[in-house]
Amino acid sequence: MPSELDQKALSEFSGRVVRKDLVHDIKSGANVPTYVLEYLLGQYCATDDEEALKEGVETVKNILSKHYVRPDEAEFVKSEIRQRGRYRVIDKVNVTLDENADAYVGSFVNLGLNDVEINEHLVSKHEKLLGGGIWAIIDLEYIPENAGGPGSLFGIDEFKPIQVSRMDIEEVKDGRSQFTRDEWRDLILQSVGFDPSHFSNREKLLLLTRLLPMCESNFNYVELGPRGTGKSYVYREMSPHSILVSGGKTTVAKLFLNLNTGQIGLVGLWDVVAFDEVGGLQFQDSEAVQILKDYMESGSFSRGTEELSAQASMVYVGNIDLDVEGVLKSSHLFEPFPEDMQDLALIDRFHYYLPGWEVPKMQSEYFGDQYGFIVDYLAEYLREMRKETYGDVINQYFAFGDHLNQRDEKAVRKTVSGLIKLLHPHGEFEKEHLVEYLEFAMEGRRRVKEQLKRMGGMEYRAVNFSYTDLATKEEVYVTVPEEAEDTLIPQGTQRSGTVYTIGEDDGRNAVFRIETQALPGSGKSNMSGVPGSGMKEDFETAYDFLKANMHELSPDESLDDHNVNVQVLNPGNADEGEGTSVAFLVGIISGILDRPLRSGLVVLGETSLMGELVKVNSLVDKLQLASDAGAKQVLLPTENKDDLGKVPNELLDELELLFYRDPINAASKAMNIE
Numbered sequence: 001m002p003s004e005l006d007q008k009a010l011s012e013f014s015g016r017v018v019r020k021d022l023v024h025d026i027k028s029g030a031n032v033p034t035y036v037l038e039y040l041l042g043q044y045c046a047t048d049d050e051e052a053l054k055e056g057v058e059t060v061k062n063i064l065s066k067h068y069v070r071p072d073e074a075e076f077v078k079s080e081i082r083q084r085g086r087y088r089v090i091d092k093v094n095v096t097l098d099e100n101a102d103a104y105v106g107s108f109v110n111l112g113l114n115d116v117e118i119n120e121h122l123v124s125k126h127e128k129l130l131g132g133g134i135w136a137i138i139d140l141e142y143i144p145e146n147a148g149g150p151g152s153l154f155g156i157d158e159f160k161p162i163q164v165s166r167m168d169i170e171e172v173k174d175g176r177s178q179f180t181r182d183e184w185r186d187l188i189l190q191s192v193g194f195d196p197s198h199f200s201n202r203e204k205l206l207l208l209t210r211l212l213p214m215c216e217s218n219f220n221y222v223e224l225g226p227r228g229t230g231k232s233y234v235y236r237e238m239s240p241h242s243i244l245v246s247g248g249k250t251t252v253a254k255l256f257l258n259l260n261t262g263q264i265g266l267v268g269l270w271d272v273v274a275f276d277e278v279g280g281l282q283f284q285d286s287e288a289v290q291i292l293k294d295y296m297e298s299g300s301f302s303r304g305t306e307e308l309s310a311q312a313s314m315v316y317v318g319n320i321d322l323d324v325e326g327v328l329k330s331s332h333l334f335e336p337f338p339e340d341m342q343d344l345a346l347i348d349r350f351h352y353y354l355p356g357w358e359v360p361k362m363q364s365e366y367f368g369d370q371y372g373f374i375v376d377y378l379a380e381y382l383r384e385m386r387k388e389t390y391g392d393v394i395n396q397y398f399a400f401g402d403h404l405n406q407r408d409e410k411a412v413r414k415t416v417s418g419l420i421k422l423l424h425p426h427g428e429f430e431k432e433h434l435v436e437y438l439e440f441a442m443e444g445r446r447r448v449k450e451q452l453k454r455m456g457g458m459e460y461r462a463v464n465f466s467y468t469d470l471a472t473k474e475e476v477y478v479t480v481p482e483e484a485e486d487t488l489i490p491q492g493t494q495r496s497g498t499v500y501t502i503g504e505d506d507g508r509n510a511v512f513r514i515e516t517q518a519l520p521g522s523g524k525s526n527m528s529g530v531p532g533s534g535m536k537e538d539f540e541t542a543y544d545f546l547k548a549n550m551h552e553l554s555p556d557e558s559l560d561d562h563n564v565n566v567q568v569l570n571p572g573n574a575d576e577g578e579g580t581s582v583a584f585l586v587g588i589i590s591g592i593l594d595r596p597l598r599s600g601l602v603v604l605g606e607t608s609l610m611g612e613l614v615k616v617n618s619l620v621d622k623l624q625l626a627s628d629a630g631a632k633q634v635l636l637p638t639e640n641k642d643d644l645g646k647v648p649n650e651l652l653d654e655l656e657l658l659f660y661r662d663p664i665n666a667a668s669k670a671m672n673i674e
Helices: 004-012 020-027 034-044 050-067 071-084 120-125 169-176 181-192 201-209 233-237 288-298 324-330 375-385 391-396 406-423 431-460 533-552 581-593 619-628 638-646 649-654 663-670
Strands: 017-019 086-098 103-108 116-118 134-142 154-161 220-225 242-245 272-275 300-303 306-309 313-319 352-355 371-373 398-400 466-469 475-477 498-505 508-520 525-529 562-569 601-603 633-637 656-660
Touching (some): 004 181, 004 371, 017 020, 017 034, 020 050, 034 050, 034 375, 116 120, 116 154, 169 375, 181 201, 181 371, 181 375, 181 406, 201 352, 201 406, 288 313, 352 431, 371 375, 375 406, 391 398, 391 431, 406 431, 431 466, 431 619, 508 581, 508 619, 533 562, 533 581, 581 633, 581 663, 619 633, 619 638, 633 638
Parallel strands (some): 242 272, 498 601, 633 656
Antiparallel strands (some): 017 371, 086 103, 086 134, 103 116, 134 154, 398 466, 466 475, 498 508
């Protein structure tokens, strides 16, 4: 029995909706895109009458059985065309330009035909034939007079793309006015194939966000998460205007413009260009990332002497194999990207980062028997909405906080605009809905900025996103859920000999945890864990200094009476951690005296064998990293007092800076010994 929402959908959008479980039942026997099946189901099964449904399903099955070309039946179908002179097929057609013959030729994916001449008028009418191909219902005719000649024996008599031929957006807007926001949201989810009753409100919004690139032009979107959450499904199955590029090598010519042929690339032919398994993406051209950055920023690109524009949204989906908490403690959330795409300027172009780890893994019970829009109707509705924008509606009620720069504001506006177009195409919404979308949009953009701060340091330190309600003057700060996880440096007293420090590795800063155990012995030392050669030298410097100077801190103690075991823990997976000798020294003393350090302390600094201190370089970046890792106090050599003027006030508010005048004084202050 159809639900109240199903009945309303059937009433308001008669002939535009279909029962979604029918798609899954038939699709298992025919490997055609969802929008192909639903085009047929929409013609024969747009009803809630069970008998009519059964009859319609059988009709669709018969059509697919007779006309859908399976690769293993290709020769039989060719024979049928020859014997009958004309035969209808359902297949995907790709078209290329034969430069030698100055003619367009088509290839049929399943039928295996590769040299069918295509009328130029057909190509002009359906440009996507040149950029990935189109599924269509085609009447093929046999041309016996071409036997023995260069021409193909097969020609196209009729060509009907499997897509909605005409879209009346006013029909959608009028129909939407009959639904509440939550009803419309659930109807869209049902259109994708989901049973909304299995998802929380936040999960529903996350799932729907995957559709935003289809209704918002030049929307740069990334989703990384576990396998099995359906990240690439909507871009492969839900629209004939979206193309999914599997991970692998690609070229500037394929994406943007082929200078040899003048053929426009994917961004000019599709509304959405989605890259699946982004971790395996490789660009064969050295200038590809730069062109991609330009395009993601402005929607235009330069090739040769021309600058061209396009409206394709760029989508990147991939897998994060580690738990997010572990990734955030040691690295950043763009780590799965190829190395050449971990470019700060490129990442800064992303408008939204969807937390794929919050999306449930797909299970059979998540797919129901409710009614939803025919996929192609939904796709055309979303495409039509690309012509409109609602980014400026924020100004009616809210003002952005100081930490959002122009690029941040643009990203937030585009996300809000997309959500309104998806959920309120008639342009009517409540302020409470706008608040929900605004905070959701800020969260997705802040997730990008938080990772930039991890990767690029203080240049991207402005991440405290907020908005002010113009009516109440209240300022609201928007957080990112995963950033509230436990920090790398825990609060509270740690075991004696435990020290946190920050070392350098080829210009990169990384947090290290040093654990020191001092046992009664004969003056032996041992180092384990993952230290590089520089850290080993720092440890030896600290150890040798203490052999000569331990008596200054404790007259009764000597390294000759202890065996010192040190383990270096490297959560950031850095290869090296140079400039950490003072931290080793403090850890050894803490272990010998069995006295823990101050809570939340990071020890910075380097000493020579004679006790001369070396000024900490890149101080602001190291302090920012310490703060991000959860530190509350930082121990520094007095030589760095001159750098305090360069430290932003917000960092000075977050951290208590302690200064030491020599290595022994550093140990005293670290353990709070007067």
